[in-house]
Amino acid sequence: MKSLLILLASVTMLVSSFAAELHPNILFLLSDDHSYPFLSTYGSPNVKTPTLDQLAAEGMKFHRFFTGAPQCVPSRATLMTGRSPVAARMTRFSAPLPRDEITLPELLRDKGGYFTGVCGRSFHLDGATKIGQGAAKVFQEHQLKTFIDRVDSLNQCSDNEVAGQVAAFLDKKPADKPFFMWANFSDPHHVWNAPAEFRPDPASLKVPAHWPDLPGVREQLADYCGEVNRVDRTVAGVLDVLKKRGLIDNTLIVFCGDNGMAMPHGKGSLYDPGSNVPFLVRWPGVVKPGGDSRALISAEDLAPTLLAAAGLEAGSKMSGVSFLPLLKGEAHTPRKHLFVERGPHGSAPVQADMTNAGYDLGRAVRSDRFKFIYNCTPWIPYSPVDSAGGIAWKQMQEANAAGKLPSGMSATYFTTPRPVYELYDLEADPAELNNLSGKPELAATERELRAALAEKMILDWDYLPLPDLMEGNTGEGGGKKGKGKGKKK
Template sequence: MKHLLTLLCSFAIASLRSPLRGSIRFAMLAVSLCSALVSSFAAEQRPNILFLLSDDHSYPFLSTYGSPNVKTPVVDQLAAEGMKFHRFFTGAPQCVPSRATLMTGRSPVAARMTRFSAPLPRDEITLPELLRDKGGYYAGVCGRSFHLDGATKIGEAAAQVFKEHELKTFASRVDFLNTCSDNEVAGQLAAFLDKKPADKPFFMWANFSDPHHAWNAPAEFRPDPASLVLPPHLPDLPGMREQLADYCAEVNRVDRTVGTVLAELKKRDLMDRTIIIFCGDNGMAMPHGKGSLYDPGSNVPFLVRWPGVVKPGGDSRSLISGEDLAPTLLDAAGLKPGAKMSGVSFLPLLKGEKHTPRKHLFVERGPHGSAPVQADMTNAGYDLARAVRSDRYKFIYNCTPWLPYSPVDSAGGQAWKQMQEANAAGKLSPGLSTTYFKSPRPVYELYDLDADPGELNNLSGKPELATIERELRAALAEKMILDWDYLPLPDLMEGAGSVKKGKVKGKK
């Protein structure tokens, strides 16, 4: 086709220069055909995209990252054949707002998706829509609920509002939509590929439930609890080891499930013509993880395999935001980002070209689940907070500090119960006790992540870090303003310099 395209375009140009009317008519026809062939040729050159999303999956819980707690040979092989990222952060430590960010290239706040039960607004244009409408892709979603058509358990009255105003929109955003269990994802991918027109590239977003709570993977996947290496933010208690073993079993199982999906690509000889991304939607449902603005809540595994473009064995510690995924994949397809996208393409980094890394990234926390507010609730169900992270430091702004901390999804498990008992008996270290049980929680938190990777020593207000805290507060305020955030801005004067002539002192 490339040679035919060159020949037709050359003849069209020559005919336009000819004084003969017939030649001009033919030239116009040739130009029209040339344009159609250009579009067809461009579509043929666009890569297929398979986006694999695990659920509640914290970094570094893949053996490719050096974690001794899990065995993930399938995903490790993807990393070996592509690039792995150590510091990819989702837009929120919860599935609904995080997925909204991944699909829109915008923060959950900007996309109006901080309320867990909300459907994605129709005027928020998603990655699969842009690939389909601008790039000629055949687009699909399968697997576990993608969470962007609103919660299902919302009561009859709310469900009627959804129906009356046609708020469930994903059936019109993609060509193929089918939720299913993890063990059916490979079959759904096969059905999707069977329906795909031969002349179209594809985008498939395949969702997995693992390693989401409840943890029920068979014993064959479960490591010995005694063998586990615990991070500094988790106390070494028997119940903690048992529950962490349950979690690791789910990670091991999703690795095998991914293998069944990749087998379908291999069978169809599509592995070398497809960008494969593996990513977690947010962190693990353990203390300091899911629902929290500490790193384990939003720092997730992220791998990209793209034969011929991404060199095998790539390893990056650049800060990457969930907002950056959609612009990057559109860039890879030769398309411009959506008009409202705030994320930045990191395609140059994937290609080994010059790349300017992010200075800051941002994470938000809002309500979780669909339960109504209750007088005795903890922050697991409802919390309003924001965070900004640089290479070394993190600043957290808590707007509901009076709500006591509780882990999302796992508060009823033996790990949290034993932590509560140990704290009551004075057996937790001061850092752990303050982090999990101090009430009210601090409005402002600042962590030196190099010196304190467990985020257990709050440095907010320390004079020696005043300049750093001032810069992070100003960066967060700028993000909140530009995203039309509904929360009050953090104090830009308290311990963080002064404001003069509308500018934050110390802000570049």
């Protein structure tokens, strides 16, 4: 009898161990407005992020993870639905996530038995918070705020309260259930107010090639880097909660940014700094330490991957593709293309003198080497999202007016109308300052990217007109009329 009890106990332990591997706890950490390569693990000399560096060293870091949009609301829609913001009908900030869009935490809860939660900064998927009484009444009458029903626990809080909220969530978790927690951080989003201990010396910073080296640029870059350094400390507090409860080694931890930094060429733009974000995965026993990947990964791929890690199938409408084999060190077919969309920003109404910081419609497709951008509202002048009033942009405007800005930057930031089509060789021009659209020697490449984008737009039921596919006649923007950045204003 005693031998039988020992055998049953051993079998129970094996079953529990197998279940833990099949249904790992999942912690999804999301920073806000966080561009690649602003972690020191990527070699950036501008920041010091020891917590996230260790997370990368103990797992895998990705250099080319791209969000579905360079903006908070649509990018989060993609992360949660495994679909593009266009397909999920989430290209407007005031839009609530449609009830028929089934999210990652819902599938984990309903199909995998997970206890699920969201905490921290606004998750942005129940409609804008400032929409006016009339719109708010519509939300209420039609029960459009749905996230309270999509997860078991929903709490918004400041960054310094996230660790406490994670602890409270774990206190409520049933002992027999794995958990999924989506913890959101405000940093490094505006307001940039990190204490002096986090802020580097502006003179010590390396200025990215897509900005001019101006005093105001250095000052705001220092402000931003201070925010990145602070979020590293905040993440450490959350990880400490797992360590104290003995959960750190049986939890799949993902860290990434929701979109790029709020500076020119970043947030709101279809250039790489707008949607290329840090992405780290730590999963002891599955992901080998020290992993380093340059595969193209779309935010559409995150939900299918986490579902696969939990032993579950992707949602029926998900267009993303699981990269779980890559995490496991198995054969993996990388993406040939990924896609990014740009729509309205914020909830302000259209104004006659507005810039594209508030309203813009565009699409982009990226391959390993090339980027094609399709601007559908090119007549609206460029202005950086959330930072047009900052000293960096003001000094860039002054330098341009004085004829002191490099030609590529002047053309990129101050041409009106902007070109309908842009093409960049990211190997030769990683700063994306030299538009090659219409160059005869790249016609085949441009045609391929236009076709890939058109296919994506068709399959996602995109509401924008398709780009010219350069079939036969090159068409406007495809050849003679599409060269350069356009005429200066």
